Amino acid sequence: MFKNYIKIALRNLWRRRGFSLINISGLAIGLTAGFLILLYVNFELSYDRFHTKSDNIYRVVADLKTPSDHLQLSQPAWAVAPHLEEQFSEIESAVRILNMNMLVRNDEIKFKESNAIAADPAFFEVFDFKLLQGDLNTVIKEPYSIVLSKTTAHKYFGDENPIGQSLKITEDGYITKITGVMEDIPENSHIRADMVLSLTTFTEDLDKELNTAWGNYDPAAYILVNSNVKKEQLEPKFEDFLERNCGEEMREFQMFATLFLEPFEDVYLHSTRGGKGDGNINNIYIFSIVALFILLIASINFINLTTARSVERAKEVGVRKVIGAEKGQLALQFVGESIIISIIAFIISIVLSVVFLPLFNAAAGKIISSGVFSSGINILILFSISLSIGILAGLYPAFVLSSFRPVSVLKGNFSTGTQGTILRKGLVTTQFTISIALIIGTIIIYNQTNFMRNQELGFSKEQLLILETNASPKQLAFQNAIEKLPGVKSTSLGSSVPGGGNSNAYSEIENKAGELQAANLALYFVDYDYISQFELELAAGRGFSKEFATDSTEAMVINEETAKIMGYSNPEEAIGAKFKQWGREGQVIGVIKDFHFRSLQQNISPMTMRIESDRNDLIAVKIAGQNIKQTIASIESQWSSILPTEPFDYYFLDEFFDEQYRTEERFGDLFLNFAILAILISCLGLLGLAAYSTLQRKREIGVRKVLGASVTEVVRLLSKDFLKLVVIAFLIASPIAWFIMDYWLSDFAYRITIQWWMFGLAGVLAIVIALLTVSFHAIKASVVNPVKSLRTE
Structure with missing residues (x-):
């Protein structure tokens, strides 16, 4: 008996190869995406858990x-x-x-x-x-x-x-x-x-x-x-x-x-305090939700397609019942066929996971798994999910079709009823609710990442080559040598660069009340050209100058935020304020406009600058945009001659600063890829419902064609109901997406405002996708000879 079920199942799969391919591939893609996200989430949650204590x-x-x-x-x-x-x-x-x-x-x-x-x-x-x-x-x-x-x-x-x-x-x-x-x-x-x-x-x-x-x-x-x-x-x-x-x-x-x-x-x-804890639990929550959504979409898609296909087999059910098949046997056959399809999809998903895991590791920026089979429990979870989907998808045709009266079915009077229609439309609405929410999320993540990349930072980071000299005694000789090279526009020394971290120093600065006010402030050691090299703007006073001998020992430049916490309402008021810091005393000679010397994920904090040449271990080199490789080679030649014991390490400041957003970019890229997969699977589900609806309305379409309906009118007729489902899905998805993405954005000190057009764009994309999907079957049905439709019906 079981052997016979398998034979029938495989025969039906082969007879409708195109349909079977869509059904199996949709589920396989969903299982693969869910499995890869499961590996990622498990890996992130496993951090530091291998320590026995x-x-x-x-x-x-x-x-x-x-x-x-x-x-x-x-x-x-x-x-x-x-x-x-x-x-x-x-x-x-x-x-x-x-x-x-x-x-x-x-x-x-x-x-x-x-x-x-x-x-x-x-x-x-x-x-x-x-x-x-x-x-x-x-x-x-x-x-x-x-x-x-x-x-x-x-x-x-x-x-x-x-x-x-x-x-x-x-x-x-x-x-x-x-x-x-x-x-x-x-x-x-x-x-x-x-x-x-x-x-x-x-x-x-x-x-x-x-x-x-x-x-x-x-x-x-x-x-x-x-x-x-x-x-x-x-x-x-x-x-x-x-x-x-x-x-x-x-x-x-x-x-x-x-x-x-x-x-x-x-x-x-x-932890929100940093210190190499660069994970984000919110990203884990969002990816877990995405994995759940994709598996849910794949399940709905599988159920819809299986249901649409099963209605075509109603007469087969009638014949089997006439010759003595029992209801339980028919139910077992349908459930068994569905399980076989889901197991085939599971096997394909394993193969796809093996193929795409290296690419997924690269996209995640870390080795989340050395191999698909490295964790047996994950394979077991994936198999359990696919088996559950198979059983669930088979239950509807098993118990609904097997309960039909054979006489009515053989006469062509079969219908799954209003409840079945509501169920399928509800499932498709759920699919598109998820898909639209993912589209909205993708748009918001892209705009937030783009916002951080293009935000005005308050300093210049273009064409700046950064070299680490470790405060070598020969760094001044090296600086003087490279300044003469063609392609080198200017140089400056510093203890750090924006995005490169900083020292914090206990400081006392005279506040507006005339008292020395204690604060723990960021501190940059710089040279006379640092402010102009990075094109920092002065809000008041002046920068460091060799014309003033005391600038190297008794001068400080602060940013606007420092002036603000000292009670000065105007940067000009801070000029001349006394300070004590790390054994040095003097006065504030200038206030620079606030600039982002840390990531945009953090607010601009108070910072100070002082000249102290023996603490500068970086050289910032402004180079021309032409012949960059030749310029770097010339700089390396001077390095080898003057600093032969130091390794020649360099980086470009724009790339270094942008590296801070690499985690968000990777998150955005992964989110986009999985959103596209979810939409693809949703389209397959919609395709299934369109096929089912077209099958059910063949006679109506034939009659309308005989009465003079055009192809456009038939397409509009078949598409209208589906567009209603998309609109309902949009109304449900919008507040859900807003709530989740607003929560995600709360991690950023500088963030975009969620705009209405983001939802509008997502809605338009969803409608276009739905129309393109449904139109395939609608046009196919509208061009069929109505005589053929009426004869077969």
Whole structure:
């Protein structure tokens, strides 16, 4: 019996090959898209969950309040972690992690390592980063000990054993000893490192006061607590802890800290404080909804097409019932055929997933999965979904058609009734509601990304080549040499560039009331040409000038936001204000207009500029638009001659700054691709309903044609009902899409306003898509000879 069911199913599939292809491909595409999104969501949710102690690890973060501002920092002061471990029995271990950019040399091999960290000795005890060589208890205990990742060790030493060998780090050439090799840190870790230097290098040798520095906020800090301790028990005790250790200092400098704990597993997706936690839980929610929508659309499409096809088999059902087939047997046959189709679609979706996974990894910007079969549970989920869809799609024809009276069916008097029509129209309306919502979402995401890319930043980033000199003593000689090259328009030195991060400094600036007001301000060290090089505009006063000898020691330039928090209603009022900052005293000589020195996801914050030549480790080179490659080659030649020990690393500022929006761009691209797939599958569903409707109205179309109806009138007749469904879908989709996308936009400090035309454009696109889809069957039916239609009916 079962063999007979399979034979009949395959025979029916082959007889209607075109129909079967549309049905199977629609479901296969939906399953593939859903599966890839499932892999992505699972990967993002897996961040930092491979650590066995992750439930008991917390990141220590701080709020810093001054009379001027309230900062939310991703790290506490240097002294916090060791003192927490010492003074709280609930805390087993504390680890500080300092992100570093290091110049690393091994004889002639030299690299700028941007993915290096320095960490406390307990690093490998608290976290499950696997050591291939070395003792985890002592591997980074001694100053100048360093652990390399497997890939990094091979980069510097090839197949040679690196243990016991040395590397020179930083411009000063400190000699480090390699004490361990670790497995490459997994992709799904927010702590990333190719090499781990002992933090004792700093705390026990280079700067022995760091362990008692309560006003210096730099390394991230993590604590491992006892298994029965919760953050709600610890956090209330931190106020007394800070008062005991640095209460007087906080009052003296008017900088009041508050400590909080973030669960380690929440840092990547849920933290709003940064610190390499660059995931976004809202994106995960939206992608999960998209996956659900696509699978729902694919299911609806499959059910509609299966239903439309099953009506054509009503006479077959009548014949089978006449010769003795029971209702249960017929129901089992229809459900079985539907399951077979869904399993075929499942197999095709696996093949498609294998083909498209590398492209999906590239689009996501990370290896979300090394292979489709790397996770058996995901395959099982996909199979369960396809099986459920098959059963669901088969139930309607199974129980409706198998219940028809054979005499009525064989006479041609069969109909699925009003309920069936309402069901199918409801399903298509649901499909297009989802599709229109996705179209609206795509339009809004595109416009937000475009808005960030084209927003006026307040500085020039075009044709600027950035070189890292690590504050080499020879950087001035190099600067003078390249200024003479053809193709080089101008140069300037600085400690940072817009988008490249900045130092924060405790500052006191005279406010409008004439008092020195404390604030924690962003600080750029620059040279005399920095302001003109980046085309920053002055709102008041002047920029730095070599004509004033005191500018190099006693002058400061602030931005408008700094003037504002100091109480000045007009930038002119801030000129001449006294300041104290990092041991320097002087006065404000200029106020520059606010510019976006950070991502547009953040508000413009107060910042200051000072001249301090020994802290400038970047050179910004303005180059001509012609012969760029030749100009870079000439610059590299001078670099090799003057700075032979430094690796020649450079980047263009516009590309570097735009990199900040790469996550949003990738999200937008993925969203667009999946929206297109959803619309495609919806069109297949609409095609199914159009085919069914045309089949049901063959006699009506024939009569109208005999009475003189034109092709246009017939097409309009058949299309009218479907356009009504699209309009209803648009009215339902618009408020849903607005709510979801407004929530998504709330993450951005600078965002677009959702405009009415975005909804109008989505509605027009949906109508055009629906018309093109329905017109295929409508035109096909309208050109059929009416005599043939009436004869067959």
